[in-house]
Amino acid sequence: MTVLSAVTVFVAAVAPGLIDSGSPLALARLPLECLLALVALILLPWRWVRRAIAVLAAVLLVAAAILAALDRVFLSTVGRPFDVVSGWSELVDGYGVVSDSAGSLGALALLVLIGLLIVAAVVAVAASLLHLARVLGRRRRASLIGASVLTAGWLVLALVGAQVVAGEPVAAADSITAAASTVAQVEVSARDRAVFDRSAASDPYSRLPASDLLTGLKGKDVLVVFVESYGQVAVQGTPFASGVDSVLRSGDAELAAHGYSERSAFLTSSTFGGISWLAHSTLQTGLWVDSQQKYDQVTATTRFTLSDAFRKAGWRTLSDVPSDTRPWSIGSSFYHFGTQLNAKNVGYRGPAFSYARVPDQYTWAYLQKHELGVPHAPLMAEIDLVSSHTPWTPLPRLVPWDAVGDGSVYDPQPAEGLPPSVVWQSPQHVQQLYGQSIEYTMGSLFSFLTTFDDPDLVLVVLGDHQPATVVSGVGANHQVPISIISKDPTVIDRIGSWKWEPGMLPSPRAPVWRMDAFRDRFLAAYGP
Template identity: 40%
Template sequence: MPQHTDTRQSSGAPSDSGTPTDPAEPGAASETEEAKAADGGAPASDTEASGEAAAESTAETDEATEDTAEPAEDSTEPAKGDQTGEPAETAQTAQAAEPADTAARPDDTDEPTAEPTAEGAEATGEAAEPDNTDEAAAKPAQATEPAAETDAATQPTAKPAETPAIRPWQLRRGWRRWKGAHPVAAGRVSHGVTLLALLLVVAALLLPNKEAQFQAAAFTRLPVEALLLGAVLLVLPRRPRLAAAVLGGLALGVLTLLNVMDIEFNQYLGRSFNVVLDWELLDDAQSYLADTLGGTVALLAAVGVVLLVLAVLAVMVLAVVRVGDYLGRDKARSTRGLLMASVVWMTCMALDIQISGIPVASQHTVVMVKYHEQALRSTIRDERDFSRTAEADRFGQTPADELVPDLRGKDMIFTFIESYGRSAIEDPIPAPGVTKTLDTSTRALADAGFHARSGWLTSATYGGGSWLGHSTFMSGLWVDNQNRYRTVTSGDHLTLTEAFKKTGAWDTVGIMPGVQKGWPESKWYGLDKVYNAFRMGYAGPKFSWSTMPDQYALEAFQRLEHGKKRDKPLTSFVILTSSHQPWAPIPKMVGWDQLGDGSVFKPIEAAGNRPADVLTSSTRSSEEYGKSVEYSVTALTQWLERYGKDDTVLVVLGDHQPNARVSGDHASRDVPCSIVARDPKVLDKIADWGWTEGLRPDHDAPVWKMSDFRDHFLTAYGSTPHPSKR
């Protein structure tokens, strides 16, 4: 419509501040009509038409004053009243007024009517006011009494007033009116939102993927990716620019989420998030939360994560769109700004300008994208190469009678203590208590006739993923990710427990208090029987993630398998879980004869710390971690003193270091490993290993990769290598 264009040109031009100026006051239309009435000649019908035209023109003028970044929406809004988009009450009032005018002018011709009164002119002017709905609805009724009588006749019963629901378009109009009334404040708000959007984009481009890298200098850099994105948005027309901004925002949101995942994985597992292999670990994380903090907390955490993902994506899209709109609003100014920023970036790059050792000219996002792309390629390549590696086994074809002949007749016990790492022995917080316990236990075992040798093994995992450490140690393969774990456990690579079973001279059993689901890997480990969390008769409370105290699990092992008379010795695979994070509450030792079904632990669990009390403090976590290791070591060594025999051989080690909250950001992956036996010949076989006497390895004791232990062990005890063919 022509009047649309005229209205926008006259009152919608941008102001100097970049904010469109206010449209003309709606009352102007009323003043014009009153002037015509005073001259004495405008027909009433013309007055009504002019009022409607003025309302429509004013509504469209409101659209023109909207910020250029916000597309006009009134033209496509479903009308609630008349064409002006006013509420239904105004339209109905206008319709009710028409019969009154007709009654006043029965000969509805082109001849001019009598001069309207001042009251009628005032009513006409108020009807043209688009924003004052209540007054517009009331004034026409005052102009013609017959209309009022008609309304009274047709609506004899008055309905109680209802508060109308606030519609989104009403909020937008309210915002427009506020902008018109407060142009300076509105301009400041608009510029503030744009600045915030720009800061969000820059922060996302500079976000580190490790917690230790969070420092002020990391966010004072100039990212080249922001300059490139700005250049792309600047040269595109409006619609392509909007599409590019949405896609760019989604990409930036995904990259932000990957960086957050890297932060958490580096904190808990000492490595970055693998976009191919680690998705299934998220389910394990939820299960851990449910076991530790309860199912409700786990559910709320899952919902919170989903909402956070959606919020990050939405916010990044809106931020990039906002920046793109700002750049497109004044392309000449934006071009100058981008050129200046590009010159600054190139200068900082050429001169290698740094703040706190961090280059000002940043390429962080490019580096991160390359990193994830290389990790993806490496994962695909590793899957192919590891399959061939797993098929080759130095002892894969060794005959049964040539496997571990020097251990025939021995009861073999391979035991893992959860999260038992070098930090427990050398970190200043947990070390005093743990080293005292190890030294005390060494002396107690010596009094019982047992002696030990200890060294260090470098675990394939860190902070979690215990099954990766277990499979690495038992198979002699470096199993450091979930894909390798699936590959090795679905094959026939020889494990230590399978080697003893293969001889036919040993029975095999697994004591797995942490297993609460099906565990098909037991076949690969060569276990005849497996006792999971539900098969050991425990009726006491859980201790956070741990289903039962280690003392009870060891006593159940004694009752169910180790203490029974049998024709063959036993090879056992035992996992102790009381030192699993979050290290609250921690069990305490009770009399071995008092264990019963585990109910004795109820008051101990009730009086213990809650996980939330420990997780929030790194120092507190370290202290409680040390206490949990002390408990596990004490339970195991007391069990050995109590039930160990002349032919008992214990191999005990940790599966991995505790997470970075306890061990620090730069901790090694080393764990202690000890071999304990009464028979001196057992330890004589490993005399050339250079391991330390006792349960506590020296700081400079030999360090092997955990995957090397299997071959060292099999060779030391007389096994003959017969490699399998690929």
């Protein structure tokens, strides 16, 4: 029991470093927390105080391990550590993705299991500390001498900076470091909030009269189309890029045959691997929205968005978010979209494809039938294409446009693909299906444009972020392709000074802008 207790406490103390490095060599460390907790438990004579300290120490050790695990998960998906200030709502959204992919019952069972494991870990560590305190308390003098020697050794190791695994000092203090890091995050968050508030308040475009807004697009229907997870890796430098590139080149030829012109470049997204709404708000507001805190801040203000500019200039505005199942409050209160479409109000009666409740082709078909293909005032819409959302399986395939109907034509298709639990056992399989999802989404876009052939349509098509690390690789950049498509040569001429490249496939030499620069340059290009 004593050996088991010692191992339990030791592993709990070094667990953050073990999780962070992923190397068993991270066990070769001396945790300061163990020494401090045991000395305190040996010296204190009151049983209730010892129990309170044991429980508190256990909570701190387990919390540090949980934060390390969250950091690991967030780094592998969204490319940054977990933010203790604003990351909790992102966990809720992550649970939603798991629920859509694995089913609500499976996701709930996983959540319950994790909760039980956390409680069990706290109980086990606290009980182990109390057992060790009782054993060492019987030999108090020898125990304190041993603790003093180990503490001296820890100080020496800390001074020389000894490491067995890079970035993980042998003189470990993971829980103390995690607590200090949490405090620092709170302080930095407070400073960032004040700076961001000042940036959001300064906006000369909000004061322009309607007559000076978007005059170069009068009479056009303008669609801002976000392609989920459409990153640079989809078109350059990866084994799966060749398939996407082939679809884009074929699309170029088809669009040219129908009189379209396109210009393309790259934007640096404010997010990576997920949390798409940060990218959407960055493009719309002209502010660098790279955290949930900043998103919550800006959406509580009256910041002038692209959709506001179009609405002020006389366009009717619409959003289509097929991943939503209920009204989007921020779509009304902040973006001021006049109409909001989601998975529940577009008449879709077909199957879901994991996270993607509505296939992209159906999104286009509904928009054409109910908005673009009927007499209407000029429309500005933000459209989310979600078929390329993780887990990228099963995937839909195109059907004849006149067969789309209410979507029930897609009923057999989900069974033709593999479930995420099978696909995600192989990173190569995940990457392959990611590429195929982008091929489907871009293929449906080209088919829509060439089938319905609208001379008054202008599209801004871009990715929201790079896909998760399992696809993009460790250390990938945040660049996403962006294209402007129109049949009207004057629309393309307006952005001639941008030096964007012809076609839908930007080369490695294409211009790269930060995503927050787009709003102001777009409003300037299409102003008076």
